[in-house]
Amino acid sequence: MALIVQKYGGTSVGDTERMKNVARRCIAAQAAGHDVVVVVSAMSGETNRLLKLVSQITDRPNEREQDVVVATGEQVSIGLVALAIQAQGAKATSFLGHQVQIVTDSTFAKARIKRIEAERIVEALKQKHIVVVAGFQGQDEQGNVTTLGRGGSDTTAVALAAALKADACEIYTDVDGVYTTDPNVCPAARKLDRISYEEMLELASLGAKVLQIRSVEFAMKYKVPLWVKSSFSDDPGTLVCEEDKSMENVVVSGIAYEKNEAKLAISGVPDMPGVAAKIFGILDAQNIVVDLIVQTASRDGKTDVSFTVGKTDLSKAREAVEQVAREIKAGGVETDSDVAKISIVGVGMRNHSGVAAKMFQVLSQEGINIQVISTSEIKVSCLVQSKYTELAVRALHTAFGLDKPSTVG
Numbered sequence: 001m002a003l004i005v006q007k008y009g010g011t012s013v014g015d016t017e018r019m020k021n022v023a024r025r026c027i028a029a030q031a032a033g034h035d036v037v038v039v040v041s042a043m044s045g046e047t048n049r050l051l052k053l054v055s056q057i058t059d060r061p062n063e064r065e066q067d068v069v070v071a072t073g074e075q076v077s078i079g080l081v082a083l084a085i086q087a088q089g090a091k092a093t094s095f096l097g098h099q100v101q102i103v104t105d106s107t108f109a110k111a112r113i114k115r116i117e118a119e120r121i122v123e124a125l126k127q128k129h130i131v132v133v134a135g136f137q138g139q140d141e142q143g144n145v146t147t148l149g150r151g152g153s154d155t156t157a158v159a160l161a162a163a164l165k166a167d168a169c170e171i172y173t174d175v176d177g178v179y180t181t182d183p184n185v186c187p188a189a190r191k192l193d194r195i196s197y198e199e200m201l202e203l204a205s206l207g208a209k210v211l212q213i214r215s216v217e218f219a220m221k222y223k224v225p226l227w228v229k230s231s232f233s234d235d236p237g238t239l240v241c242e243e244d245k246s247m248e249n250v251v252v253s254g255i256a257y258e259k260n261e262a263k264l265a266i267s268g269v270p271d272m273p274g275v276a277a278k279i280f281g282i283l284d285a286q287n288i289v290v291d292l293i294v295q296t297a298s299r300d301g302k303t304d305v306s307f308t309v310g311k312t313d314l315s316k317a318r319e320a321v322e323q324v325a326r327e328i329k330a331g332g333v334e335t336d337s338d339v340a341k342i343s344i345v346g347v348g349m350r351n352h353s354g355v356a357a358k359m360f361q362v363l364s365q366e367g368i369n370i371q372v373i374s375t376s377e378i379k380v381s382c383l384v385q386s387k388y389t390e391l392a393v394r395a396l397h398t399a400f401g402l403d404k405p406s407t408v409g
Contacts, residue, residue, distance in 0.1 A: 002167035003125075004029055007039040007135065007157035011174040012231035013077050014044035016084070022231065023084035025172075026130050030090060035125045037164065039135045039157040040081050042073025047136075063108035067137075067147045071097075074134035074153075082132045093124045094132040098145070102138035102156065107287055110149035111138060112214070113156075116163040133160065151212030158215040162222035169224050170237075171211065176230035177238035178203075178210050180402040181255040186394050188403035191235075192253065196243035199253050199345050200226075202379045206343040207258025216240065243347055251348040251355060252400040257389050258341045261291065262314040263371070264321055265306040268331025271298040275328055279305065282320045288313045292341065292374045292383055302331075306372060308383065311337055339371065340389040343381040344396060356380045362399045368392055 006029065008022050022038070029036045042050075050070045054061050078094035085092035101117035124131045135153025138146050148155050154171055161169035175183075176191060178200065183189040195203075197220035204213040210228055219226040219240060229237035247253075269275060276295075283290055293307040309317045314337060322333050342363075349355050356373075359380055363370060368391065372383035384392060397403060 001033050001035065003035045003037070003164055005037045005039065005157050005161040005164065005166045005169045007153055007169070007171045008041065008081075008231055009153065009171075009173045010041045010044035010046070012172050013040050013081060016080065018231075019077075019081050019084045020088070022081055022172075023088050023090075025231065026085055026092075027088055027090045030128075030130055037121060037125070037131045037133060037160060037166070038081065039133050039153055039160065040074065040077045041135050041153040042077055046073040046076070064144060067108045068145050071134075071137040071145050071147055074136055078132045078134045082130075085130050085132070091127065091129040092132055093129045094134075095120060096134045097137035097156075098139040098143070100133055100160075102159070104138040104140055104146045104148070106140040106142070106144065106146065108144075108146055110287070111140070111146035113138060113148070113159050116159060118160065118163050121160070121164065148214070149212075151209075151215070154212040154215035155218065158218040158224055158226065161224045162218055166224065168227060169219065170227045170229055171215075172229050172231040173210065174230065174232065175210065175228075176233055176235040177228050178208075178240070178254070180253070181393055181397050182208075182257070185257070185390050186255075186397050188394075188397060190402065190404050192238050194239040194241055195253060196247055196347055197226075197240060198243060198378060199247075199347055200240045202343070202345045202376070203254050203256045206256035206345065206379065206381060207260075207341065208254070208256045211240070247347050249348060250346060251352045252344045252346040252402065253348075254345050255393055255396050255400075255402070256343045256345065257393055258343075259386055259389060260311050261308045261339055261341050261383070262311045262317075262335060262337040263306060263308050263339050263383065264314075264317060265304060265334045265336075266321060266325055266330050266332075267304050267334070268302045269305050269325075270328055270330065271301050271303045276305070278328060279321065279324055280307075282324050283309070283317060286316060286320055288317050288320070292372045292381065294372045308339070308341070308372070338386050339383050340386040341381050341383050342389065342392045342396070343379055344400065345379045347378050349378050349380075358399065359396060362395050363392060366391055366395050
């Protein structure tokens with residue numbers, strides 16, 4: 001007997017018929033002899049609907065109260081899925097985040113899980129119940145409702161799998177696995193049978209929407225075998241697992257893009273110790289995540305600093321940066337929200353030279369100007385104008401041999 005944690009996203013529980021399908025899958029897994037814990041998201045579109053209601057009240061909501069509102073979407077889903085399981089003859093119990101004791105920090109709207117006290121789940125499993133848990137939510141040490149940010153249900157599922165020492169965690173979504181890139185942008189994209197934790201972590205952090213980054217961090221840290229599957233087919237999906245030698249033979253495994261980026265540029269920054277710490281310290285104090293950073297060479301004791309943040313943080317970041325720019329007597333602050341980040345990822349880059357040069361050459365041949373470059377051991381990212389996103393992805397996908405084998409002839 002194995003313990004399996006399954007997670008179903010918003011499209012998988014988008015209506016009552018789909019919830020009945022989820023119930024059938026859960027019951028089938030239990031019938032095969034497994035203990036089953038199911039994590040579900042809010043119904044498709046529900047979180048956006050709730051956020052829209054918030055925005056109709058205020059354009060600068062208190063994040064604690066916003067979390068109270070948006071966390072209600074999962075409460076509906078878990079109740080309905082538990083009822084669907086019961087209606088098909090199995091036992092089921094649903095739990096909200098605070099009932100399972102998913103304890104988080106107090107960073108509302110993007111809280112991080114600190115610990116899980118899973119005794120109630122274990123007890124329900126002993127009674128042969130399928131346990132249905134609300135994704136995306138928890139509570140802080142003071143008992144406040146918190147949410148984990150977009151895609152947080154993935155994190156809930158993997159964190160539960162780690163806490164329960166589950167044999168596998170299965171993420172069910174509307175795609176049948178992890179692809180070399182977004183098939184909606186590049187029709188030649190291929191589904192991967194498996195991918196390393198490290199590659200998946202990079203792809204998730206770089207804009208690939210299949211898995212949320214923190215869910216992959218949990219899986220890698222606790223070595224949870226992580227499957228990405230479709231709830232609408234029986235395809236075996238993609239296994240996210242530890243790296244092995246054969247994976248290094250593939251130079252580039254995937255290409256990601258992220259349009260939810262905005263660039264800020266501060267001109268005339270005094271080139272002296274402590275200035276960068278002051279700029280980025282004020283952003284950190286407001287929980288603004290900074291991505292790509294570039295600083296020009298110093299001229300006459302001045303330099304220019306450019307960096308990117310998420311588009312949703314742009315106005316808050318600009319306000320903070322303009323304040324610190326005045327304090328350090330820098331020049332102006334400019335912003336550009338019409339940018340996109342294009343990234344190539346692969347553990348094989350560790351052992352192959354010339355990968356970055358090839359990427360730059362491909363973009364140059366397509367007439368695409370690179371604004372900012374960032375690299376790590378297994379990835380290269382470039383910031384470009386957003387209108388070139390699809391062209392860049394397709395060109396790089398072909399150049400690095402990721403296209404599907406031709407079926408013509």
